[in-house]
Amino acid sequence: MRIYLITSDMKDERQWFERIDRILKSGIDMLQYRDKANSTLTIHETARKLKILCKKYNTPLIINNRVDVCMALDADGVHLGGDDLPIETARKIMGPEKIIGASARTVEAIKNGEIKRVDYFGSGAMFDTDTKVDAKKISKDQLKLLVDSTSLPVYAIGGINAENVHQLENTGIAGVCLSAGLMLNSDPEGLIEKIKGM
Template structure:
């Protein structure tokens, strides 16, 4: 598996001009795209995923599918991201094989260590700041985040309410990237928002 740049990890949310936002965000420096859709039918999700895959493939950016292993396999996505309440990491790894990326959400050291031992390629940890995107996300402190990073040898990406005003607060945690939703998806200029977020992250 090639080395993945997790520095600016976009998690999508339903919006108008959805595909255009993704294209512009990638131009601005988004390095990974996770397609997240909790409401569409399987058919609609599949058709949308195929369109996003084309954008990511053209830009040579990894496409990760949230939760839906069937969709990931159907469109030949680069990987899958699962949460603690989804299919067990070991089983997911067995289904997708070793050539695809497997990300796991983990908010504690114990969850992170287990995810790594069960075959995860990276950990998503949060919520590091309050977020309206996922109300039920466990909240973690900067020290908690740093502890998770130090507990595993795979990359850790911070998620949860991250925007231009608070990226610097994640300095000295050792994270390999920031995962954002609203800071890019809600921006009037997704390309510029991505450029600025990337710059801020590179400073820490």
Template sequence: MKIEKSDLLLYAVTDRGCLKGKSLEEAVEEAILGGVTCVQMREKKASEEEMIEEAQKLLKICHKYNVPLIINDDYNVALKSGADGVHVGIEDAPVAEIRRIAGENFIIGATAKTVEQARLAESSGADYLGVGAVFPSPTKTNAIRITPQQLTEICGCVNIPAVAIGGITAENVHEIKGCGHSGIAVVSAVFGAYDVKAAAEQLCRAVRDTF
């Protein structure tokens, strides 16, 4: 599977810590039914075996709706579980190394906070960028902020699509209108909602108004 620009409209990153009494599987399915177009599984405290098992459960749900499943950071878990790809941060394994190991049909997303990082990720074989934090993030309180102008510059300097990430809500997403992003990535704005499906629907409507 290769990622399409349309797959990045509403990119949801999982966080067990903000679920309101639902299982992760229930929340992911509700999110997809509400319009989520890509799911990233982020598990910071699980073992590799636990992550593979969870990824395989989520993969069944995601593929039921033709939604890609991306694994945060760990490309070995992604490959062993059969997930569609991995998203790596600046301090994780180099994109070029992952591409060499995983092949062309494996999705690789990369974090970029500068034009230089974005260009390096693209030239190394990344399929898309995650750019941010565009607002203060409740899940990454130490995240480096970027301005709407910087977001525009980063999105405009590469030919691969980019998602804006970091503290985005349906109420503030209008502040990045016209910045060149292909979509938004959110965590608590979807998975922290009591009604996950309704939250995803609201975010879908809001992000479409920013193009």
């Protein structure tokens, strides 16, 4: 199963980058830089440093909702939610080669994303999450329905950690998105190895 890291809020810059380096070294499949709090200047500078780290480990760097930052830094792609720039507009700006991921909770959203040429879907929230407190949960059956409705990769998201990730086995998902589950884990390498074996 693939592993997709979504960065958590930064409190101590040195420790934050050290943790991300440690996670990347363990061999994850994608990294999304998510920052809803800071200025565009800070986001740009942090993303620039992340790009250097991701290049070191040959890991695609996805920027959450900021097409401008992605293009300015020539990052690998963006992830777009329902309130972000429309997918078709992002694709027009970014061209066919960049990765575009989209959040999808319904089959209708999946079909819409396919038409607009997204590359993968993030679906959830699967569990309670402090990262996005207003996220509405979906059931395991709903997740399976979404997976079965598309040939594109679907990543489960929302409150996934070492204690509950096993509940997502046999759902057909391409992988899992983790934020605090990895960023705050004392043994991220152990969890990554466990998920890869699922």
